[in-house]
Amino acid sequence: MSEHRILVTYLTQAKDLNQKAESIAVGMTVGSWTELPAAKQAELKPYLGEAVSATPLETLENGETRGLITVSYPTRNFTNDIPSLLTGIFGKLSMDGKIKLVDVSFPESFLGTFPGPKYGIDGLRNRLDAHNRPLLMSIFKSCLGLPFDDLKTQFRAQALGGVDLVKDDEIFFADERAPFLERIKAFKQIAIETEEEIGKPVLYAANLTGPVNELNEKAKRAIDAGADCLLFNVLAFGFDALHRLAADPDVHVPIMAHPALAGAYYPSPDYGIATPLLLGKLMRIAGADLVLFPSPYGNVALNKTEALQLAENLTAPLEGIRRSFPVPSAGIHPGLVPQLFADFGLDQIVNAGGGIHGHPGGATAGAKAFVAATLAVTAGKTLQEAAEGSSELAVALTKWGGGR
Amino acid sequence: MSEHRILVTYLTQAKDLNQKAESIAVGMTVGSWTELPAAKQAELKPYLGEAVSATPLETLENGETRGLITVSYPTRNFTNDIPSLLTGIFGKLSMDGKIKLVDVSFPESFLGTFPGPKYGIDGLRNRLDAHNRPLLMSIFKSCLGLPFDDLKTQFRAQALGGVDLVKDDEIFFADERAPFLERIKAFKQIAIETEEEIGKPVLYAANLTGPVNELNEKAKRAIDAGADCLLFNVLAFGFDALHRLAADPDVHVPIMAHPALAGAYYPSPDYGIATPLLLGKLMRIAGADLVLFPSPYGNVALNKTEALQLAENLTAPLEGIRRSFPVPSAGIHPGLVPQLFADFGLDQIVNAGGGIHGHPGGATAGAKAFVAATLAVTAGKTLQEAAEGSSELAVALTKWGGGR
Incomplete structure (x- = not known):
């Protein structure tokens, strides 16, 4: 895992899980991408989320696929606290249809800013x-x-x-x-x-x-x-x-x-x-x-x-x-x-x-x-x-x- | 509504909704009741929750009834803040099977301790x-x-x-x-x-x-x-x-x-x-x-x-x-x-x-x-x-x- 990216796994369903992962990666970070001019893209790239993987689990009756998707977020998008983390990876997304936040993997650079147990x-x-x-x-x-x-x-x-x-x-x-x-x-x-x-x-x-x-x-x-x-x-x-x-x-x-x-x-x-x-x-x-x-x-x-x-x-x-x-x-x-x-x-x-x-x-x-x-x-x-x-x-x- | 009781409505399912309401009323307040000696019952009565109503909505395939139940809690059970309220009416209960917290009605005596909007x-x-x-x-x-x-x-x-x-x-x-x-x-x-x-x-x-x-x-x-x-x-x-x-x-x-x-x-x-x-x-x-x-x-x-x-x-x-x-x-x-x-x-x-x-x-x-x-x-x-x-x-x- 990159030293400066947080991996977030969601359980969700969509016609195309890869596309959903892409859409979350952009929508939860810089908000829009393809319509940005190249200069702006270059400027915002360091803040852009990235679709990492999609793992189908089952095909639903409505034709959608249910499965796990993983998106990576740059650590620089967050302050070092859980309100920032949860708002940034699941805030508005939690209200966007069937989606469950399943797992998060932290790089050491981010973990090191958290206290963890004192004892x-x-x-x-x-x-x-x-x-x-x-x-x-x-x-x-x-x-x-x-x-x-x-x-x-x-x-x-x-x-x-x-x-x-x-x-x-x-x-x-x-x-x-x-x-x-x-x-x-x-x-x-x-x-x-x-x-x-x-x-x-x-x-x-x-x-x-x-x-x-x-x-x-x-x-x-x-x-x-x-x-x-x-x-x-x-x-x-x-x-x-x-x-x-x-x-x-x-x-x-x-x-x-x-x-x-x-x-x-x-x-x-x-x-x-x-x-x-x-x-x-x-x-x-x-x-x-x-x-x-x-x-x-x-x-x-x-x-x-x-x-x-x-x-x-x-x-x-x-x-x-x-x-x-x-x-x-x-x-x-x-x-x-x-x-x-x-x-x-x-x-x-x-x-x-x-x-x-x-x-x-x-x-x-x-x-x-x-x-x-x-x-x-x-x-x-x-x-x-x-x-x-x-x-x-x-x-x-x-x-x-x-x-x- | 009593001046000093909070009414809480849950959506849940059970074989007997009335019994479930009773069980919540006791379990979320004094913890046990029928086995207490009379003197202890008298002492703890002011803290006891009470089942108020049960409204069946549908009968499920497993024979249980899905419906709304209302339980009243004495305001004295809570400090005047939402962590106390939510922990007291839904804390461990939230983990106890299918149950959703639907509504809360507050008496004036309790509301008066909350700030509400300043503007x-x-x-x-x-x-x-x-x-x-x-x-x-x-x-x-x-x-x-x-x-x-x-x-x-x-x-x-x-x-x-x-x-x-x-x-x-x-x-x-x-x-x-x-x-x-x-x-x-x-x-x-x-x-x-x-x-x-x-x-x-x-x-x-x-x-x-x-x-x-x-x-x-x-x-x-x-x-x-x-x-x-x-x-x-x-x-x-x-x-x-x-x-x-x-x-x-x-x-x-x-x-x-x-x-x-x-x-x-x-x-x-x-x-x-x-x-x-x-x-x-x-x-x-x-x-x-x-x-x-x-x-x-x-x-x-x-x-x-x-x-x-x-x-x-x-x-x-x-x-x-x-x-x-x-x-x-x-x-x-x-x-x-x-x-x-x-x-x-x-x-x-x-x-x-x-x-x-x-x-x-x-x-x-x-x-x-x-x-x-x-x-x-x-x-x-x-x-x-x-x-x-x-x-x-x-x-x-x-x-x-x-x-x-």
Whole structure:
């Protein structure tokens, strides 16, 4: 790939895919071409998009061909941020019939201007001193409207079970009963206590909310109050807000990207932005240390190929950009841990809500069951074997099944 | 509607729509309900969503019913911003099967916390001293890569034709050849000159770009440099960025919302966010004075019912919130002005690019043709009648047809 061109792949349909690619290459850059005088063409050539390839997938009943097309754009057409990128490659094009933004490949010269994760997989592992195993995260059963004391009780119960992280609900914006800075301080104190009790640290991911132009300052206040990690609804606030948090040296805690609203973009086969790009590459280059996404299990789930590609995009080598932790979420119970491990490997975060709080023995037991399951798979044991040494895991397997 | 509840309507499908509405009402608020002890239920009741209605539309082959469901949410569940709102009513739900966010009705108590347009239709008309007619806007033929002098020539030509506004291309982020503040100053000077020549003011809408947490400061520098209006890619930067610009008393120019990326949300019948909400209500409450959206004409166009509802949402009375100018865009030529007038009425902005620059007599003649067409329809004349007094309009009608 040219050092100064961005390759963009779309899924679309047209009578002539090559012609469509040409039309996009011109229409999304210099706007018109053939009618320009030669002198103007020479002047604008450096800004011109170029059709790179067209790959037919199927012929439709209306005679059109459905397929992938790739267009290259000069990096000079963009400022180094995701609003510029998305507007330039998909802004008006998104409204121009059936077309889905599928993938983007960046040259190093462009990537180098993005922050990427400040910690990434290795940084977070070092911070937790947790190597050679998937990490484990627990979600509050609910947050909205709960009295502060209930949240403290929930936090302690989860931490005592040995999870590595506990995160807020993503809908936790109105938090008068347990205000942001106050709960960060309180949970930090509980985390210190539980670490003394069980010898294992736990990070609390507080939901960062507020006016978008004040988020960096609020994040710094959170860190001053003891925040270890920040949960962030990236799509609700925009990728650039994540970028600015990640690029700020004073925001020195990992950032966890929540996929809220992602379903407004990715599920249609004809429109929107594919998840491996939306929740994979874009989240990573903008600076998410951890990225939640719908797991490929359960009733309503992400397509497995897409989920695996998404995780691959978070973890594959990318020049100068750290790796982000994949966090396949929803419908996770201890019996699924071998499947998770087989699909996503060591470098993932096992994340559960109902699978922890719904344990018959309570959240601490629920977390312990996951810890046992996680240690089992990394040691090459079956869950049945591990359940012999963990009554909590045995109870979980009885309730939810699974394992092997 | 209750004074303190937000009504949210979704288009979805389920075996039992009522049950689905119930499930959303609980799942998107307190998370679980029936298993809670009575004391907890009493405590969390004020935060509980409620199923309001279910309207079946059709029975599907799989036995499910497709239809509209309405759920009410307490305003106390949200902070007063669109990230909180969208995350709370559609965040994880967007990823939960076929469901589209269709409409939201706000109580006054919630609306009152949003800025809405600072100028709106009346404020912009006063600023231009242009009443009782649609306004007219022209788009640069292209911006990216063009030498500054070419842009100045384009600006002058459009202004001399009598348009009310000239806007940047939305993809104009990388602007080294005509930097933001410098071109604002230059075009302001040209606008002063053309107003002296033709006795009519013109506003230049400069594309506001940059780090999202620095946009307000950049907007103020633009205003100091003479900016009359700001173009803003709201969806690329997030609704909250618009909100913070509109709420900032020092950003005292109208804001024009561009719909770039909207097609990633609205076209699917099964997923996403409907345009009348996305580009209508949400843009308005967040503070857009003018809102561009795809016109219902041309090859690829917005569904007409949706386009009209969108415009209605921008202009219908909304307690405490000013009206936004609808700007139906794309595929507009002078011959379409009677149709635009019939569909969108007096309070709209006629917006053209190719329909102005493609005029055989050049951009000034193209703009004059639109001025003549606009004056004709507001005076109740046909375009043919008006063309007798405007050679530019006659030429345009010959080229593009239309009129009546």
